[in-house]
Amino acid sequence: MFAEDPKRFQRFSIEDCGLFLDYSKNRVTDETMALLMNLARARDVEGWRARMFNGEKINTTEDRAVLHVALRNRANTPIEVDGQDVMPDVNRVLERMGSFAESVRSGHWTGTTGKRIKDIVNIGIGGSDLGPKMVCKAMQAHIPAHLRLHFVSNVDGAHIAQVLNGVDWETTLFIVCSKTFTTQETMLNAHAARKWFMDHCGDEAGIPKHFVATTTNVKKAAEFGIPAENLFEFWDWVGGRYSLWSAVGLSIMLAIGSGGFAQLLSGAHEMDKHFRTEPLERNMPVILGMLGIWYNNFYGVHTHAILPYSQELRLFPDYLQQGDMESNGKSADRNGRAVDYDTGPVIWGKAGTDCQHSFLELLHQGTQFIPADFIASARPSYPEPAQHPVLMANYIAQTEALMTGRQESEVRAELKAKGLAEDAVDALTPHKIHPGNRPTNTILFDRLTPKTLGALVALYEHKIFVQGICWNLNSYDQWGVELGKTLAGAVLKDLQSDTPGEAHDASTNGLIARLRKTL
Numbered sequence: 001m002f003a004e005d006p007k008r009f010q011r012f013s014i015e016d017c018g019l020f021l022d023y024s025k026n027r028v029t030d031e032t033m034a035l036l037m038n039l040a041r042a043r044d045v046e047g048w049r050a051r052m053f054n055g056e057k058i059n060t061t062e063d064r065a066v067l068h069v070a071l072r073n074r075a076n077t078p079i080e081v082d083g084q085d086v087m088p089d090v091n092r093v094l095e096r097m098g099s100f101a102e103s104v105r106s107g108h109w110t111g112t113t114g115k116r117i118k119d120i121v122n123i124g125i126g127g128s129d130l131g132p133k134m135v136c137k138a139m140q141a142h143i144p145a146h147l148r149l150h151f152v153s154n155v156d157g158a159h160i161a162q163v164l165n166g167v168d169w170e171t172t173l174f175i176v177c178s179k180t181f182t183t184q185e186t187m188l189n190a191h192a193a194r195k196w197f198m199d200h201c202g203d204e205a206g207i208p209k210h211f212v213a214t215t216t217n218v219k220k221a222a223e224f225g226i227p228a229e230n231l232f233e234f235w236d237w238v239g240g241r242y243s244l245w246s247a248v249g250l251s252i253m254l255a256i257g258s259g260g261f262a263q264l265l266s267g268a269h270e271m272d273k274h275f276r277t278e279p280l281e282r283n284m285p286v287i288l289g290m291l292g293i294w295y296n297n298f299y300g301v302h303t304h305a306i307l308p309y310s311q312e313l314r315l316f317p318d319y320l321q322q323g324d325m326e327s328n329g330k331s332a333d334r335n336g337r338a339v340d341y342d343t344g345p346v347i348w349g350k351a352g353t354d355c356q357h358s359f360l361e362l363l364h365q366g367t368q369f370i371p372a373d374f375i376a377s378a379r380p381s382y383p384e385p386a387q388h389p390v391l392m393a394n395y396i397a398q399t400e401a402l403m404t405g406r407q408e409s410e411v412r413a414e415l416k417a418k419g420l421a422e423d424a425v426d427a428l429t430p431h432k433i434h435p436g437n438r439p440t441n442t443i444l445f446d447r448l449t450p451k452t453l454g455a456l457v458a459l460y461e462h463k464i465f466v467q468g469i470c471w472n473l474n475s476y477d478q479w480g481v482e483l484g485k486t487l488a489g490a491v492l493k494d495l496q497s498d499t500p501g502e503a504h505d506a507s508t509n510g511l512i513a514r515l516r517k518t519l
């Protein structure tokens, strides 16, 4: 296709919001793209997009609006939920977060013994962990040397213990980050942190200098002992996995400052504008979303790899894994009918070049083809002159190799040139053939800044939206997660009770009996 069409790269690439997207290495023609755009129109992506931006309650199973776009609405135009403009509340909380973050960063806010805060521990899980953690890791180069960020999520006690072992109670600030303030893991970890703090400080009066909360459940946070002035609220129209732009991003603001956070928001806002106003044919989230549908529903390919060629973006695949799979991993449609088509793919990935030394083999030579997004920054964040060109060369070479492969004739010629005998050439050739024709998207930006990162995250959020609409899903509920939050209760009761029941299957009963001996 490239040989026949010298303009293919120009036609199938697009640049906006600081991001360059090359989607020319996909199995598509102009006709494919036109038909995919027809499909998006037929599914009324534009109508649903307007409904989301207008604050309609498109999350029908929870009767909620879906308004993460309001959190980064830098134009400050009114956005109403139930007839009420949400922007004054959004701005009020942002301002409070800003003055708190700046006061901690400048050393004006101190711990109870008067020492400056050095360690910030965010205690949260899922949407209250993955977004802020990913952004803080990505923005490491922008974080002042005197501040260290830690994220505790797992209810495995090793997680909090390891973090607490490395910090000093006098200089540590805990953020209890939970939309509901009832999530078992977060509450247990928060109580463990509180106990550890009290064991050292010995005085309840020290708590307000070391514990803050971000939540929609102001009452529960107050019961935990967080004073009202240490509480940063958000609202039920912010989905957990879309919440890093809200008070859930307090750790980000502490890390990169209120100015950096504003840049993150404005990058996302630019992408919101792009998504809202560009025609579908020139709309990056729509293009990525429809290409995903092309492979998922027309080729029957059910996984998609996210490969940032960036050590700083190494958590981006984990973050998107939740964003995408929790949103579109559904099998009932909006009307409650079981779907008879495939919905969200498995999202996975790892930073390059490390991924080349692990699973990329399967992408090159496996029996299935796996579409992949290659993401990178044209300029490095750290001055290591020898490294960056090599990183970039690998980034590009992989997409080229996945597309062009290595044909039999090439392999044979190369082996012969090395002087191998004819039978050795015959034996080795099949193993060295790479079929090629494996599709990739390449996303490139000038530099990894808060602004480009904001645009990048929003690009994928809207891609997920587009796909959810095409599959007629509610991408904004998570009943599977809710089930998980209650499932462990019955087992825990049997693990801890003096008279455990035998109500489970034989395997579960057997495992409970085994563990009862050690607990």
Ligand code: G6Q
Pocket: 125, 126, 127, 128, 177, 178, 179, 180, 181, 182, 183, 186, 239, 240, 241, 242, 326, 478, 481
């Ligand atoms: C995200 C999910 C889920 C949620 C966590 C934490 O969209 O709903 O990952 O973020 O379960 O919930 P809390 O913030 O309520 O503790």
